Structure formats: structure tokens, C-alpha cells
Amino acid sequence: MQINYDDYLSDRSRNIPGSFIREILNLTQQDDFISLAGGLPNPQFFPVDEFQAAMQNVLCQNGKRLMQYGVTQGLPELREWVANRYRNLYGANIVPEQIIITNGSQQGLFLSGNVFINAGDPLMIEKPSYLGAIQAFSSFFPKFCPVDLEADGISLADFERVAKHSGARLFYGIPNFQNPSGISYSLEKRDKLAGLLRKYEVVMIEDDPYGEIRFSGEPVPPVYSHLPKQVIWSGSFSKMISPGIRMGWLCVPNPLLKYFTRSKEAMDLHSNNLLQAAILQFLTDNDIDEHLVTIRKAYFQQKETMRAAIETYFPPEIKITNPDGGMFLWAELPEGIDMQTLVEKAIQEKVMFVPGQSFFTEPNTKNYMRLNFSNASPENITEGIRRLSVAIERVVQVVAG
Amino acid sequence: MQINYDDYLSDRSRNIPGSFIREILNLTQQDDFISLAGGLPNPQFFPVDEFQAAMQNVLCQNGKRLMQYGVTQGLPELREWVANRYRNLYGANIVPEQIIITNGSQQGLFLSGNVFINAGDPLMIEKPSYLGAIQAFSSFFPKFCPVDLEADGISLADFERVAKHSGARLFYGIPNFQNPSGISYSLEKRDKLAGLLRKYEVVMIEDDPYGEIRFSGEPVPPVYSHLPKQVIWSGSFSKMISPGIRMGWLCVPNPLLKYFTRSKEAMDLHSNNLLQAAILQFLTDNDIDEHLVTIRKAYFQQKETMRAAIETYFPPEIKITNPDGGMFLWAELPEGIDMQTLVEKAIQEKVMFVPGQSFFTEPNTKNYMRLNFSNASPENITEGIRRLSVAIERVVQVVAG
Numbered sequence: 001m002q003i004n005y006d007d008y009l010s011d012r013s014r015n016i017p018g019s020f021i022r023e024i025l026n027l028t029q030q031d032d033f034i035s036l037a038g039g040l041p042n043p044q045f046f047p048v049d050e051f052q053a054a055m056q057n058v059l060c061q062n063g064k065r066l067m068q069y070g071v072t073q074g075l076p077e078l079r080e081w082v083a084n085r086y087r088n089l090y091g092a093n094i095v096p097e098q099i100i101i102t103n104g105s106q107q108g109l110f111l112s113g114n115v116f117i118n119a120g121d122p123l124m125i126e127k128p129s130y131l132g133a134i135q136a137f138s139s140f141f142p143k144f145c146p147v148d149l150e151a152d153g154i155s156l157a158d159f160e161r162v163a164k165h166s167g168a169r170l171f172y173g174i175p176n177f178q179n180p181s182g183i184s185y186s187l188e189k190r191d192k193l194a195g196l197l198r199k200y201e202v203v204m205i206e207d208d209p210y211g212e213i214r215f216s217g218e219p220v221p222p223v224y225s226h227l228p229k230q231v232i233w234s235g236s237f238s239k240m241i242s243p244g245i246r247m248g249w250l251c252v253p254n255p256l257l258k259y260f261t262r263s264k265e266a267m268d269l270h271s272n273n274l275l276q277a278a279i280l281q282f283l284t285d286n287d288i289d290e291h292l293v294t295i296r297k298a299y300f301q302q303k304e305t306m307r308a309a310i311e312t313y314f315p316p317e318i319k320i321t322n323p324d325g326g327m328f329l330w331a332e333l334p335e336g337i338d339m340q341t342l343v344e345k346a347i348q349e350k351v352m353f354v355p356g357q358s359f360f361t362e363p364n365t366k367n368y369m370r371l372n373f374s375n376a377s378p379e380n381i382t383e384g385i386r387r388l389s390v391a392i393e394r395v396v397q398v399v400a401g
Numbered sequence: 402m403q404i405n406y407d408d409y410l411s412d413r414s415r416n417i418p419g420s421f422i423r424e425i426l427n428l429t430q431q432d433d434f435i436s437l438a439g440g441l442p443n444p445q446f447f448p449v450d451e452f453q454a455a456m457q458n459v460l461c462q463n464g465k466r467l468m469q470y471g472v473t474q475g476l477p478e479l480r481e482w483v484a485n486r487y488r489n490l491y492g493a494n495i496v497p498e499q500i501i502i503t504n505g506s507q508q509g510l511f512l513s514g515n516v517f518i519n520a521g522d523p524l525m526i527e528k529p530s531y532l533g534a535i536q537a538f539s540s541f542f543p544k545f546c547p548v549d550l551e552a553d554g555i556s557l558a559d560f561e562r563v564a565k566h567s568g569a570r571l572f573y574g575i576p577n578f579q580n581p582s583g584i585s586y587s588l589e590k591r592d593k594l595a596g597l598l599r600k601y602e603v604v605m606i607e608d609d610p611y612g613e614i615r616f617s618g619e620p621v622p623p624v625y626s627h628l629p630k631q632v633i634w635s636g637s638f639s640k641m642i643s644p645g646i647r648m649g650w651l652c653v654p655n656p657l658l659k660y661f662t663r664s665k666e667a668m669d670l671h672s673n674n675l676l677q678a679a680i681l682q683f684l685t686d687n688d689i690d691e692h693l694v695t696i697r698k699a700y701f702q703q704k705e706t707m708r709a710a711i712e713t714y715f716p717p718e719i720k721i722t723n724p725d726g727g728m729f730l731w732a733e734l735p736e737g738i739d740m741q742t743l744v745e746k747a748i749q750e751k752v753m754f755v756p757g758q759s760f761f762t763e764p765n766t767k768n769y770m771r772l773n774f775s776n777a778s779p780e781n782i783t784e785g786i787r788r789l790s791v792a793i794e795r796v797v798q799v800v801a802g
């Protein structure tokens with residue numbers, strides 16, 4: 001007799017939504033498939049040789065120490081590098097002791113959920129928001145309270161309304177080149193948001209994986225800079241160096257450090273020492289700003305290619321964003337379109353996008369799609385958009401017919 | 402005005418006990434300090450050069466692919482290696498699809514808690530048990546139900562009593578060279594335990610980080626071999642290769658794979674590709690069994706050195722185990738001793754152990770200490786035990802006085 005595992009699962013493990021992207025991974029990895037779905041950086045810019053030299057170096061110099069257990073918060077010198085860079089870049093008040101190294105920023109989000117959220121707690125979240133964050137937070141059963149986004153960032157009026165109405169103490173947002181919408185908060189909005197956070201005593205989890213991938217203009221300081229005692233600021237090496245090394249960080253207000261550290265310890269003791277040291281060595285031996293200039297230029301070109309292809313192939317009623325950084329375009333489709341059918345038609349055409357519903361915590365009447373421009377070559381971007389236009393046309397025909 | 406974070410913390414983050422070992426880490430890292438506290442492997446045996454060659458190799462061959470995002474369950478070839486090794490070693494029925502690569506076995510325990518435990522669920526656990534597991538599970542608010550250990554493993558009578566009385570559906574145990582007690586389950590006990598698991602429909606989380614560190618005799622198949630559909634079996638590269646690389650695995654029954662994978666995805670997407678590939682390359686290019694022979698011989702000698710020093714220095718009323726593998730001795734001290742005072746005296750003598758209470762989920766009347774023999778040199782082991790005997794003598798004098 002075999003036991004019935006349905007009776008053994010925690011409520012939590014049943015509550016984590018699947019990821020559309022990971023569910024179609026087998027499909028999109030076929031050779032002749034063009035995926036505009038995933039949020040993958042362009043591997044052309046992974047600094048393989050430089051990283052190899054860095055790894056060689058740290059293993060030679062410090063192999064035995066790095067292969068031993070390490071400190072939960074992370075390698076002190078890497079934490080110092082992070083604190084120094086963003087103190088210099090944004091004039092933000094950050095000390096190395098506040099930095100906790102995480103397994104990519106995804107773990108930072110899960111840790112934040114672990115530290116803050118009891119079942120039923122209201123959690124304000126941008127509408128739409130990052131799918132991976134919705135997954136991470138869902139483990140803790142928050143009551144999601146969506147807040148409208150506008151072209152220049154979070155809607156302050158809606159934020160105030162939701163904060164009052166829900167009594168939420170926690171807000172999760174992505175102020176730079178938001179995933180999926182590409183929207184960035186203006187400097188003024190960041191300042192005013194900080195005022196509202198203070199007024200309503202709301203703590204913000206500020207997710208910033210794309211801040212360094214800015215196509216033009218000066219860096220805009222994070223909300224953290226405006227209110228360092230009330231913001232957990234999360235960053236990542238994924239877009240700067242490589243996502244396969246799974247390394248990011250949290251910048252945590254002092255009174256919370258103990259709780260984040262203990263949660264990280266319970267979860268996996270610490271992040272691996274060898275890669276932390278190799279990242280630090282890579283950052284010391286190479287000019288990361290020069291490297292970032294290369295990535296920014298290329299992604300900007302890829303975005304322009306995608307927008308040009310959309311102008312050529314898509315029906316004109318489809319609205320498209322024009323973000324100044326990051327990795328995604330966000331398209332609004334006519335309301336009549338059945339998105340499930342569009343996914344099926346796209347699969348037939350061997351192209352994929354992410355349907356907008358994945359980014360909402362409640363059913364949404366409007367139809368969106370997220371299009372990734374960072375991962376495909378310019379030729380594949382153009383061809384992918386062309387294929388997608390064929391799929392769209394078929395669905396529109398169905399609607400019209 | 403600063404907000405009061407006490408009102409913002411989840412119940413969960415308040416419920417994770419601290420780790421004695423990590424709290425005294427700053428002390429024990431002083432140069433003249435001898436720590437018998439941590440569960441650290443001997444860095445002398447970390448295969449730095451071989452690992453460097455392996456890392457070099459995979460970065461050369463596959464750098465761009467490995468630096469990209471990867472699959473949540475882990476590198477298929479590494480999962481295959483794990484399945485093959487333990488199918489061959491134990492004749493266990495394992496296929497690669499069942500293996501999920503984790504950030505050390507600690508993450509495997511946290512994942513298991515995440516998948517199974519609702520607040521208040523009874524969880525059977527050995528008495529005493531591994532501190533890190535108690536930390537990981539505490540995040541999920543189980544009702545810990547301790548089960549007695551005997552010299553040849555879990556007490557079957559007590560297991561049956563607790564299973565009946567608590568109605569627990571989950572049991573966490575370490576059948577090989579248990580941490581902290583060093584106890585191993587006999588083959589007969591494993592078989593009978595499997596029978597009880599079946600009878601009471603209890604799922605076992607079988608933690609096996611030390612199974613490969615056996616000093617003599619033949620490997621004993623895990624409980625998993627007896628009941629593969631009802632056991633989650635957890636292993637680790639920490640003791641085999643290096644703990645600083647944070648890499649382990651879970652072997653999960655098929656119906657549960659979806660839930661473990663989704664939890665891992667929500668937690669950190671996947672374990673880092675580069676180290677997974679380097680581990681596989683290291684295991685392919687080197688004879689791991691030969692490497693393990695070296696470690697086993699050395700740890701056996703270190704254990705013998707510690708036992709000899711204890712015989713020389715400790716008062717004879719202290720009882721000590723003689724495990725046939727692993728990294729720890731477990732000493733029972735006279736009941737009158739105040740352990741807090743002993744810790745203070747030991748700090749004065751610049752030596753440290755872990756007080757037994759850390760390994761119990763409820764107050765315990767007997768006094769124990771866990772002594773690690775894997776990390777210190779033979780000279781330091783002898784000197785450490787001598788220092789500890791001075792500390793013990795002082796506390797015994799206090800009791801007598």
C-alpha cells in the first residue's frame with residue numbers, strides 16, 4: 001500500500017504558484033524555438049575568461065580557507081565592496097555590516113518574506129509585479145494588496161488609499177526598470193514615496209536587480225537613500241556578471257540584521273565562499289563600469305531592434321512601453337484576445353512570450369504580454385516578433401470570425 | 402521617529418533558535434583558541450588543486466552555458482552521478498529524476514520542513530538531534546516529539562509509543578554516526594524501523610551527511626533502501642569534498658518532486674551551475690573512493706587521539722561514546738555540573754565544546770557535551786582535552802565546595 005501524499009503536504013507547499021516560464025522551459029529550449037519569455041541576460045557578455053582568472057587566483061591564494069565553512073552574512077570583503085560601491089554611486093548611507101550575501105536576489109525576497117510575513121498579513125505590491133517575488137512571498141500566505149503603477153512609478157494616491165484601507169506594514173516594489181512593466185520611479189516619486197512610508201510606518205522591500213542596466217541619464221538613488229531605516233534594499237550580481245553563479249545581497253537596517261542572519265542560517269548556513277571570493281577578485285581585477293557600458297549599449301540596441309520590429313509587424317492597436325533600461329518590453333493587447341489561444345498559436349509558430357496574467361495576484365481584465373529583449377540576437381528578436389505577429393493575427397481572426 | 406521593528410517581525414523569525422556555535426564564533430576564531438565545538442571537516446584534506454583543475458576545465462569548456470540561469474532541480478549529469486553512486490553502493494532504487502541539488506544538506510532540511518510542516522504538526526525527532534535541523538524545522542512551528550536513542554539506533558519501542566501517541570506523520574533521523582551522539586542504526590533496526598514507518602504511515606527525512614565517513618566495516622544501506630516510497634534521503638558533498646562550496650542533494654519520492662522543486666524555485670531558483678559542474682568534473686577526473694580512504698584513516702586516528710587524551714585527563718566518571726565514523730564524540734557528565742559555568746571556565750582556558758542542551762528540543766536533566774575530532778590536529782586535540790579537563794576540574798571543585 002502506498003501512502004497518499006496529498007494528506008502530508010503543508011498548506012504552504014500547495015500555495016506556491018508555478019512559473020509559466022519554467023513550465024514551458026522544455027519547449028523553449030528546442031533549437032529552432034525563439035524565446036522572448038525568460039528574463040535571461042545575454043550570455044555573449046558573460047566575462048568567462050576574466051572570471052576564470054579570478055577563480056584561479058582565489059583558489060591558489062586561499063583555497064583551503066574558502067573551501068571551509070564560512071560566515072552566515074557572507075565574505076566581509078565582498079560586503080565591503082557592495083557597501084562602498086553604492087555609497088559612492090548614490091551617496092547612500094550603507095555600512096558593510098548591513099550587507100547580507102544571498103543566493104541571488106530571489107533568496108533575498110524569500111528571506112524578507114520569512115522575516116516579516118505572518119499568514120494573512122497585508123502586503124502591498126505593484127500591479128503588475130515580478131512573478132518570482134509573488135512565488136517567494138506566497139510561501140508565507142500574505143494578503144496581496146495591489147497598488148497601481150503609473151508611467152513615472154507607483155501611484156502615490158493609490159498607495160495612500162491602499163495603505164490606509166489595508167493597514168499594510170510592508171510594501172514590495174521595483175523602482176528601476178520594473179519587471180514586467182519596464183517602468184521606473186522618478187526621483188520626485190521616490191522622495192514622496194519615502195514620505196508616505198514614514199507617515200504610514202510601512203517598511204519597503206526595494207528590489208533593484210536592473211538599476212545598473214540604465215541606457216541613458218544619471219543613476220537615480222534608490223528609495224533606500226531617502227529612508228535607510230525603513231527600507232530593505234536588494235541587489236544582484238546576476239545582470240552585472242552572471243545569473244548562473246546565483247549571488248546577490250540585501251542591505252538591511254541594523255535592528256533587523258539578527259533576524260535576517262538567523263533566517264539565512266536556518267535556510268542554508270551561508271552562501272558559498274568560493275564564488276563570493278571569485279566575484280570579489282573579478283571586481284577588483286576588472287573595470288566593472290566599463291563592462292556595464294558594453295552591456296548597456298548592447299541591450300539598448302536590442303530594445304531598439306525589438307521596438308522597430310514591433311512597429312513593422314504588430315497591429316497598430318497594440319501599445320508598447322519604451323523603458324530606459326532593464327530587459328523587458330510590456331505590451332497591451334486588445335481586450336477580446338484569448339491569451340490561452342495566443343500561447344498555443346505562438347507555440348505553433350515556435351516563439352514564446354510571458355502572458356501578463358502571471359504578474360498579477362488577482363484576475364485581470366486587460367491583456368498583456370512581457371517581451372524579453374536581452375537574451376536573443378537582433379536577428380532572432382526581429383524573427384521572433386514576426387512569428388509572434390503571425391500568432392496574434394490568427395487569434396485576432398478568430399475574434400473577428 | 403524610528404519605527405519599532407518588534408511589531409513587524411513574523412512569528413517565524415522570532416521562533417528560530419540561535420546557534421551556540423555561531424554565537425561563539427568570534428571567540429573560537431582567536432589564534433590561541435582550540436575549538437572542539439564546530440562540525441568542521443579537516444581542511445588538510447580539501448582537494449584544492451584537483452578542484453581548481455576541475456573548475457578550470459568546466460569554465461573553459463562550458464563557461465557561457467554555466468554562467469546562464471539553470472534548471473531548478475540541478476545539473477542533470479550531477480544528479481545522475483549521485484543516483485548511480487548510491488544505486489551501486491547500496492543497491493538502492495534511485496533514478497536521477499528523483500535527485501534535487503541543494504545548497505548543502507541544510508537547505509534540504511529547510512525544504513523538507515517547507516514541504517511538510519504546518520504549524521502545530523507533530524514531528525518525531527531523535528533525542529538528542531542535530532542543532533541545524535532543529536533550527537531549520539523551527540521556522541515551521543512543529544510540535545517536536547523526541548524519540549529515545551539506544552546504542553544501536555532509534556528505540557523502536559519508544560518510536561512506536563510516540564507515533565501512536567502523537568499521531569505524527571513525519572520523522573527526522575540521522576542513522577549514520579548521528580550528530581551529536583555518534584550513534585548508528587544497525588541493519589536490523591533500519592529494517593524494523595521501515596516496518597514501523599509503513600505501519601504508522603510515517604514519512605522519514607533521512608539525513609545522511611556522514612555515511613561516507615565510516616572507519617571500518619561495510620556500508621550499511623540507508624532506511625531509504627528499505628522503503629524508498631516513504632523516505633526523503635538527504636546527502637552532502639560537505640564532508641566528501643568541501644563544505645564551503647555548499648552543495649548537497651535530496652532524493653525525493655516521485656509524487657513529491659513537484660512540491661520540492663517548486664519550493665526550491667521560490668527560495669532561490671536553483672543552486673549555482675558553476676560549482677555543480679566543477680564538482681561533477683572533480684568526481685569524474687579523480688578517484689573519490691581513494692580520497693575518502695584518506696579522510697577516513699585520518700579521522701579515525703584523530704578520534705583515537707581524542708579518546709586517549711580523554712582517558713588520560715578526564716575524571717573517570719565521564720562516559721564517552723566510541724563511534725565508528727563521523728566527526729563527533731558525545732560525553733555524559735555528572736548531573737551536578739552547571740554547564741553555563743563550565744562554558745565560562747572553558748573560555749578562560751581557551752577551549753570550546755558544544756553544551757548538550759543545544760541538541761534537545763526540551764529541557765534535559767542530564768549534562769552532555771559534544772566534542773569534534775575532525776577539525777583539530779592531533780596535538781591540538783590532546784591539548785584541547787587537557788585544557789577542558791582543567792575547566793571541568795574547576796567546576797567539579799565548585800560543586801564539591
